[in-house]
Amino acid sequence: MDFLNILNGALGEIISPTTAAYGLAALGLAVHFGYTGLLNFGQAGFMAMGAYGFAISTLTFNAPFWVAVLVALVCSVVFAFLLGIPTLRLRADYLAIVTIAAAEIARYVVTTNRLTDVTGSAGGLNGFTNGFYALNPFPEGRYDLGFVALSHRDLWVRVTAWALVALCCVLVLLLMRSPWGRVLKGIREDENAVRSLGKNVYAYKMQALVIGGILGTLAGILFTLPRSSVQPANYGTELTFFLWTCLLLGGMATVLGPVLGAMIFWVVLSLTQGLLYGAIESGIITFITTTQAGQLRYIMVGIALMLLMIFRPQGVLGNKRELAFT
Amino acid sequence: MTDKTTAPATIDFMADTRPIAEGEAGPGCRKRDPILTVRHVTRRFGGINAVDVDFLEIPRHKITALIGPNGAGKTTLFNLLTGFDQPNSGEWTFDGHPLAGVASYKVARLGMVRTFQLTKVMGKLTVLENMRLGAADQPGERLSAALFKNLWGRREKEITAQAEVLLEKFKLDAKRNDYAASLSGGQRKLLEMARALMARPKLVMLDEPMAGVNPALTQSLLDHIKNLKAEGMTVLFVEHDMQVVRHIADWVVVMAEGKVVAEGPPADVMKDQAVIDAYLGAHHDVDLGDTEGLKELEAELAQDQASVVGTEDEGILGHHIAERDGRRDEAAGGTAGRKDQG
Structure with missing residues (x-):
C-alpha cells in the first residue's frame, strides 16, 4: 500500500473542480435552506439546468462560451420561477416535494429517446468545452504544485473553478450581512412575523430561490468542464443528497461551511477508497471485493454524517449557540 | 394612572x-x-x-x-x-x-x-437584529442595493439608534446581543x-x-x-x-x-x-391582586349557596368529624368559585 500516493490523491481532491462544483452547489443550498429556510431537494435539477443549458446551446446552436453560460443562467431562473410561483406561498415542506419531483422530471426529459438529437438521451453530450479551453491563458505544459502535477488544461479549470467559488462566497457573505440578508434570516425564523413588519415575504423567497439556483447552475457548468461531457445519470437525487451532506458537514447558515463540507466529503471518499483498495489488493482485507469497497465508502460517509449530527450537529463551522434553541 | x-x-x-x-x-x-x-x-x-x-x-x-x-x-x-x-x-x-x-x-x-x-x-437573530428588522424604509432590504453599504449604511445607523432607545425603554438593552430565543416569555412579548x-x-x-x-x-x-x-x-x-x-x-x-x-x-x-x-361571571368586579378584594370575595361566597361545590359532607367519611370541619368545606367552595372567574 502506497500511503504517500493515497494522501496525494486526497490532497488533490481538495482542489479538484468537482469539489469546487459541489461546494458552490452546496452554497446555493445554504442560501436556500441555511438562510431562508427553503427546503430545496432539487439542487441536482438546477445543476442539470446549468450543464444542459450550457452544452445544448454550444452543440446545437453553436453559441460562444459566454452566451452559453448566459443561456444556462436564464434556464435556471426560469426553472426557479416555475418551482417558486406555485409553491412559495405554501409551507416549506411543499417546496421540498415539488423540487425533488421537478429535478427528476428534468432528468427524465433529457433522457427521453425522442430528444436524442438535442440532449443525447442516456448517452449524454460530449465535446462542448472548446470555447472554455480557448480562453486558457496558461501556456501548454506540466505544472507541478508539489502534491500533484497538472496539465495546463487542468490548471485552467481549477483556477477558474476556485476563483468562481471565491467570488460567489464573497457575494453571498456581503448579501447575508446586508439588511436584505437579515430579512431572509427573519423569514427562516418566522415568515408571518416578517410579513407583519411590512416585508413582501414572497418576493424575498423568490429572490433567494433564484440566487441559490444560479449558484447551483454555475456549479453544474463547473461540474461538466473537466469531463467535457454531460451524463443524465449524474443528476439524480443522490447528487442532491451529497450536496446536503456537504452542507450539513460544513454548517448550514455559514458561507465557507458548504465549501469546507465539500472538501471534507471528497477527501473522506478519496482516503477511504485509497485505503480500502490498497488493503484489498495487498490481501489485508479478503472478505470484500473492490466493487463492494466502492459502495462501502458511501456507507462510511453516511456513518460519518450520523456521528457528526450526534456530536457536532451545527456542522464544522456552524455556531453552537444558534443550535441551542431549536 | x-x-x-x-x-x-x-x-x-x-x-x-x-x-x-x-x-x-x-x-x-x-x-x-x-x-x-x-x-x-x-x-x-x-x-x-x-x-x-x-x-x-x-x-x-x-x-x-x-x-x-x-x-x-x-x-x-x-x-x-x-x-x-x-x-x-x-x-x-x-x-x-x-x-x-x-x-x-x-x-x-x-x-x-x-x-x-x-x-x-426570530429566535436565532439577536434582540437588536429583531428590532432592526422592524424598521421601515431601509433601502438595503432591496436586493439591488444590498451589496452596496454606502447606500444603506446611514439608514442602518438611524435604525440602530432608534432600536437602542426603544430597547432601553422596554428594559431589554442588557439583552441586545443575545439571541431572542434566550429571552423569557414575558421578555419576548416586550x-x-x-x-x-x-x-x-x-x-x-x-x-x-x-x-x-x-x-x-x-x-x-x-x-x-x-x-x-x-x-x-x-x-x-x-x-x-x-x-x-x-x-x-x-x-x-x-x-x-x-x-x-x-x-x-x-x-x-x-x-x-x-x-x-x-x-x-358574577364576581368580576373583585380585584384578585388585592387582599381586601379577596377577603370581600370570600365573605360574599360564604353566603352564596351556588358557589358551594357538592354537599357539605361530601367526601368525608365520618360525619361527626365533618361537623367540626364544616366551615373549611365552605372555604374550599370559595376557591372553586374564584377559579370560575378566571
Missing part, C-alpha cells in the same frame, strides 16, 4: 376627555374620530360564523380593548383586518384606505402593525411590542399582550401601552384579564360568537347584564 410618562406632544392625548362615541354608546355605534371602520365583515369556517361584524369603528388616539369568551372570533377578526386571513365578505378602511384584499405586508406598511397571540420572535413600534405605526394591534406574562411584568407592559397612547398612537388589544382592561382601556368592544354584542367605556360595559352573563 401614572401620568408622569406623558410625552411632550403638542396635543395631550391622555387628557382628552371628549366623548368617544357620536351619540349613544352601543354595539355598532359611530365614533367621533374613527381610525378603522369595519363593515359587514364575515368569515365562515365550515358551517360556523367565526366572525360576523356588521359595523365597528375603532376610535383614533384611544386604547380600545377587544374582549370576549374563547372562540368569540377576536383573533380571527385581527387576522382578517391585517390581511393574514381573507373574509368571505365585507370591507374595511384604515385611515381612509380601503383594505379588503390588500396583502398583509402592505397593511403593515400603511401603519397598522400587529403582534401575535403566540409570540413570534420585544415583539418594541419591534412593532420600530415602523412607527399609527395603529398598534396587540393580540393578548399579557398572556403568560408574570404580574411584575404586566405592570410595565401596561405602562408601555399607555405610553403608546401618550405618543399619539391608537391601540387595539385583545385581553382576557378584566382588571387590565379596566385600568387602561378607554373603550371596550365585547364580542361573542363572532358578533359585537356590546361597546362602551369600560365601567359601563361591565355593568351590562348581557356581558356579565356571557363573559364576566
Whole structure:
C-alpha cells in the first residue's frame, strides 16, 4: 500500500473542480435552506439546468462560451420561477416535494429517446468545452504544485473553478450581512412575523430561490468542464443528497461551511477508497471485493454524517449557540 | 394612572376627555374620530360564523380593548383586518384606505402593525437584529442595493439608534446581543411590542399582550401601552384579564360568537347584564391582586349557596368529624368559585 500516493490523491481532491462544483452547489443550498429556510431537494435539477443549458446551446446552436453560460443562467431562473410561483406561498415542506419531483422530471426529459438529437438521451453530450479551453491563458505544459502535477488544461479549470467559488462566497457573505440578508434570516425564523413588519415575504423567497439556483447552475457548468461531457445519470437525487451532506458537514447558515463540507466529503471518499483498495489488493482485507469497497465508502460517509449530527450537529463551522434553541 | 410618562406632544392625548362615541354608546355605534371602520365583515369556517361584524369603528388616539369568551372570533377578526386571513365578505378602511384584499405586508406598511397571540420572535437573530428588522424604509432590504453599504449604511445607523432607545425603554438593552430565543416569555412579548413600534405605526394591534406574562411584568407592559397612547398612537388589544382592561382601556368592544354584542367605556360595559352573563361571571368586579378584594370575595361566597361545590359532607367519611370541619368545606367552595372567574 502506497500511503504517500493515497494522501496525494486526497490532497488533490481538495482542489479538484468537482469539489469546487459541489461546494458552490452546496452554497446555493445554504442560501436556500441555511438562510431562508427553503427546503430545496432539487439542487441536482438546477445543476442539470446549468450543464444542459450550457452544452445544448454550444452543440446545437453553436453559441460562444459566454452566451452559453448566459443561456444556462436564464434556464435556471426560469426553472426557479416555475418551482417558486406555485409553491412559495405554501409551507416549506411543499417546496421540498415539488423540487425533488421537478429535478427528476428534468432528468427524465433529457433522457427521453425522442430528444436524442438535442440532449443525447442516456448517452449524454460530449465535446462542448472548446470555447472554455480557448480562453486558457496558461501556456501548454506540466505544472507541478508539489502534491500533484497538472496539465495546463487542468490548471485552467481549477483556477477558474476556485476563483468562481471565491467570488460567489464573497457575494453571498456581503448579501447575508446586508439588511436584505437579515430579512431572509427573519423569514427562516418566522415568515408571518416578517410579513407583519411590512416585508413582501414572497418576493424575498423568490429572490433567494433564484440566487441559490444560479449558484447551483454555475456549479453544474463547473461540474461538466473537466469531463467535457454531460451524463443524465449524474443528476439524480443522490447528487442532491451529497450536496446536503456537504452542507450539513460544513454548517448550514455559514458561507465557507458548504465549501469546507465539500472538501471534507471528497477527501473522506478519496482516503477511504485509497485505503480500502490498497488493503484489498495487498490481501489485508479478503472478505470484500473492490466493487463492494466502492459502495462501502458511501456507507462510511453516511456513518460519518450520523456521528457528526450526534456530536457536532451545527456542522464544522456552524455556531453552537444558534443550535441551542431549536 | 401614572401620568408622569406623558410625552411632550403638542396635543395631550391622555387628557382628552371628549366623548368617544357620536351619540349613544352601543354595539355598532359611530365614533367621533374613527381610525378603522369595519363593515359587514364575515368569515365562515365550515358551517360556523367565526366572525360576523356588521359595523365597528375603532376610535383614533384611544386604547380600545377587544374582549370576549374563547372562540368569540377576536383573533380571527385581527387576522382578517391585517390581511393574514381573507373574509368571505365585507370591507374595511384604515385611515381612509380601503383594505379588503390588500396583502398583509402592505397593511403593515400603511401603519397598522400587529403582534401575535403566540409570540413570534426570530429566535436565532439577536434582540437588536429583531428590532432592526422592524424598521421601515431601509433601502438595503432591496436586493439591488444590498451589496452596496454606502447606500444603506446611514439608514442602518438611524435604525440602530432608534432600536437602542426603544430597547432601553422596554428594559431589554442588557439583552441586545443575545439571541431572542434566550429571552423569557414575558421578555419576548416586550420585544415583539418594541419591534412593532420600530415602523412607527399609527395603529398598534396587540393580540393578548399579557398572556403568560408574570404580574411584575404586566405592570410595565401596561405602562408601555399607555405610553403608546401618550405618543399619539391608537391601540387595539385583545385581553382576557378584566382588571387590565379596566385600568387602561378607554373603550371596550365585547364580542361573542363572532358578533359585537356590546361597546362602551369600560365601567359601563361591565355593568351590562348581557356581558356579565356571557363573559364576566358574577364576581368580576373583585380585584384578585388585592387582599381586601379577596377577603370581600370570600365573605360574599360564604353566603352564596351556588358557589358551594357538592354537599357539605361530601367526601368525608365520618360525619361527626365533618361537623367540626364544616366551615373549611365552605372555604374550599370559595376557591372553586374564584377559579370560575378566571
